Amino acid sequence: MEFEDLYRQHVQAVFRFALSITRRRDVAEDLTSDAFLALHRELGSIDASQLPAWLLTVVRNRARDMWRHQLVEERYAVRESRELAMAPDGPGLEDWILRSADLKPVHRACVMLRYVSGMTRSEIAAEMGLSETQVKGHLQYALTLLRKAHGVRQA
């Protein structure tokens, strides 16, 4: 099978995997490109039956390389030390966000990202592969549930 055929056959699987481990489309595209370039170099020694597993391994290894360069330890060490100084408050709202059976994962994620992580709707949309309109709809639904659960009356 020719290289372009292999690309057409496996690119979606490779990209989806890259996206699943990086959560960023631009990075996922880079990793996908890297994987196919590696495949091109090794085309003579790779059996088609090894695909797409071989490509996914390249993606995972490239993703590891990427993180190795990002001074992860330093970023986390500072945060961790400060985290210890934060005294936890009572549960209440947090408990509801975490455990409400009415919230689907997409609603829970939108609420956490919007009202706790402080993301804009467009940032949430990019993070989750949704449109801004979808994000707005999920947030409205979640807020309706929230008002009911906590007995907050609308002004």
Added chain:
Amino acid sequence: MSTPPEDWDQDERQALAGLEDQFEAIRRRHAMDPPLDLLQAARADILPAAEQARLMTHLESSEWSRALVDSIEEGSDAAPLDDVAQQRLWTRIARETAAASAPAPGPRPWNPAVFGGLAAAASLIIAVMVWRGGSGEHTGPVVPPDAVAPATPAEAPRVEIAFEKPEIKLGPAALTWRGAPSENPYLVDLKPAVDAYRAGDDPRARDLFAALSMRYPQAVEVLFFSGVTLMLNGEFERALAPLNAAAAVGEPAFTEDATWYLAVAEQRAGKDASARSRFSALCSRGGRHAADACAAVRQIDAPPARP
């Protein structure tokens, strides 16, 4: 990211009236949680071992972080590559495979008059790092004879990212030496290479730094300038190993420079995808090389000019 609740719209303000304090308490409680991208990388098991272990410990103990990662994962819509993106990616891959299949160009002398712009300064720290195989360079990809011909013309001119010769920098191990320089064997050994470098004798500087890297494989400035002098002599492929090692030392004052020159060396060696990834990270991270890195990404992404 914005700072809530300032950017909430009217509907949100009404819906959350009376709950602001509780949300504020949750935000305070999780303000110092590891960032989302780190949590997600840990979940994907792609972090270096120490960080992976630390982040997994956090994920096991923090129901909030766990729920955040899980909810995003389950609630996301991983839209596939559309036709346009798929074709764009193919064009990029084809361009690089074309470059890799083309005959290797001879060493290209570095011409300082052509390039402008980057300044390097500051002092550095010599950190401990295992030399990861300076002689393990790639001799180029093996392209089987039946490999598919690239979709873009092989003769399309390649973009070449410009770089400037950085100034010599010494780390604290050298800078904090309290005795006479002649009493420090490392400084004594370093001096001829530094002198050649400053005098513009790039081939001699390359050879001297290469020799030093055998004797001082843990010295970040030796690694860095070994790579740089190879680049100055047009040996971009060979520059990758020492620059990689210099970047991996993790010395903050060195890392950004090493990553920048590594990215340039990769690009000049025909590894556009990897180079683009590094330029993209430098661009989004900000810092001394951010503007040039952003420009480099645009250059790489630009469609090849017609001959």
